[in-house]
Structures are given as structure tokens and as C-alpha cells.
Amino acid sequence: MRTGDVAARLAELALGARCPGCGAPGMGACAACAAALRSVLPFGVGGLPDGLPPVVAAGAYADTLRKVLLAAKERNALGLLPLLGGRLAAAVARLVLDAGPVSSLVLVPVPSAPAQMAARGVDLTASLARSAGVRLRSAGLGVRVHRGLALARRPEDQAGLDRIQRLANLAEAFRPVGVDASGPVVVVDDIVTTGATLAEAVRACRLGGGHVIGGAVVAATMRGGGAR
Ligand SMILES: [Zn+2]
Incomplete structure (x- = not known):
């Protein structure tokens, strides 16, 4: 053995x-x-709110990826960060390939709710972004991770809300706190469902002067039976 x-x-x-x-x-x-x-090859996520730039997911929120992501979220399994951060890096790489060459990039993580951070003791999305940044820099891309967004207020729990309700619930939920505008911005999160959270994050980044070229997530939930 x-x-x-x-x-x-x-x-x-x-x-x-x-x-x-x-x-x-x-x-x-x-x-x-x-x-x-x-x-698994990263793919562009469709069916998201109008006005949202391209969003790439590293995989579908199902099977092994779902189990590993849940373990990272619920069991605070920090040992899974390099693997999941690598998947986020793959999604960002695909986004950059599609968007055209860039020499530098700013990754802005979607802010976590205080209750989640208290329960987990760690900001998972920011940790994933840092891990992805390491991988992308090792590939030669000038990447900075900048926590340029903060919660402006506390949104209600999104579970059980449809897309329209989620968009209303999240309206102006984030605020820019000095978005790094030195390079194109990619907003990153762990999971995309309706896209309401990413749409609000992109809005707040743009308000802060960021040039947002897209969003990247580890996993996309499949609504309506397909990658929409
Ligand atoms: Zn296994």
C-alpha cells in the first residue's frame, strides 16, 4: 500500500x-x-438577467461537484479550497479566452452574508478567489483579488424566491468600497442560480468605476433541465 x-x-x-x-x-x-x-470543461451560463455580461461556470451544480462544494461550505473543509479554486480559475480562463486577450485582471468576490461568515468562520467566496488567483498567476496572467464590494444592507434569505423576487430582494444590496479599476474586472462567486446576485454585484462594481467583463463561478444550478 x-x-x-x-x-x-x-x-x-x-x-x-x-x-x-x-x-x-x-x-x-x-x-x-x-x-x-x-x-469537466467550463461553459457559458445562459438564461441570466438582461444586462449581465458573460458568465462562465466550471461545471454543473450536480453530482461530485455539488458534493465537494457542499462539503467546503457546510463542513468548512479548507483542504478542498485548492481543488475548487482551480475550478474557479478554469472558469475565469475560459471567460478571458472568450473575451479576448488581457494582460491583467481583477477578481472581485461577491460579499458573503455576515451570518454565513459567522457560521463558517471563513469567507468561502473570497478564499476561492484567492486560490483561483494563485492558479491564474502561475499561468502568467497578472491577477489581483480585490474585495471591492461590501454589503450595503442585509438581504432576506434567497431560498424559495423566484428570479424577479430575488432581483428585488437584492436591489442595491451591495456597495462598492474602492473597486480596483486598474484592469478589467471579473466578479466571482461559488454558485449561480438565477443570476440575481451576480447582477447586483456587477451593478455595484460598475458604480464603483470597475470595467466588468464578466462573471465566473464554480458551479451553475441547472434550471428547466438544461444549462440555461
Ligand atoms: Zn472520491
Whole structure:
């Protein structure tokens, strides 16, 4: 048995650690689940609110990606950040390829609600953005991560709201806090559902002087049975 396999089984024995994707013993995502996530090609998300620039998702919010993302969100599994940050980097790379060459880029994470941060002890979206920034810089792109948005007020829980209700709920929920306008901006988040959150983040970035070229997310929920 390889050293890594022994370590994985010891982690299961001592900590009950399992791969969030398939349940195999070990810390973090197993090699097979990580490879499965990396094999998915990022795609443009359709059916989002009018006026929103292109949004690219690294994958559909389903199966292994959904399980790994949920583990990162709910179990505060920080060991999953490099894998998920890599997927976010892939989405940003696809967006940049489609948008045309850029020499530098500013990633602006969507602000997390205070309740979420208190529960998780970490700002997941900002952490994903930082991880993606590392990957993109290693690919040679000048990337800065800038937390240029803050909550202007506390929106209601989005669960159970349709798109129109979500747009109203989020209207002017964010405010710019000195958006870095030194390069094109990509707004990043963990998940896109209706696009209401991204639309509000893009509005606030533009208000702050940012030149927003698109949005990038780790996962897109599939409404109406397809990648719309
Ligand atoms: Zn696995």
C-alpha cells in the first residue's frame, strides 16, 4: 500500500475522514473525484438577467461537484479550497479566452452574508478567489483579488424566491468600497442560480468605476433541465 493510501486510512480511522465526492477513506477529495472535476470543461451560463455580461461556470451544480462544494461550505473543509479554486480559475480562463486577450485582471468576490461568515468562520467566496488567483498567476496572467464590494444592507434569505423576487430582494444590496479599476474586472462567486446576485454585484462594481467583463463561478444550478 502506498504511503498516501496508508495516510488516507489512518485519517479515516482517527478522524472519520472521507472523500466528500465518493465516500472513500481519506482527507479531502480523492484522486479520482479530483480528476473527474478537472475533466469537466467550463461553459457559458445562459438564461441570466438582461444586462449581465458573460458568465462562465466550471461545471454543473450536480453530482461530485455539488458534493465537494457542499462539503467546503457546510463542513468548512479548507483542504478542498485548492481543488475548487482551480475550478474557479478554469472558469475565469475560459471567460478571458472568450473575451479576448488581457494582460491583467481583477477578481472581485461577491460579499458573503455576515451570518454565513459567522457560521463558517471563513469567507468561502473570497478564499476561492484567492486560490483561483494563485492558479491564474502561475499561468502568467497578472491577477489581483480585490474585495471591492461590501454589503450595503442585509438581504432576506434567497431560498424559495423566484428570479424577479430575488432581483428585488437584492436591489442595491451591495456597495462598492474602492473597486480596483486598474484592469478589467471579473466578479466571482461559488454558485449561480438565477443570476440575481451576480447582477447586483456587477451593478455595484460598475458604480464603483470597475470595467466588468464578466462573471465566473464554480458551479451553475441547472434550471428547466438544461444549462440555461
Ligand atoms: Zn472520491
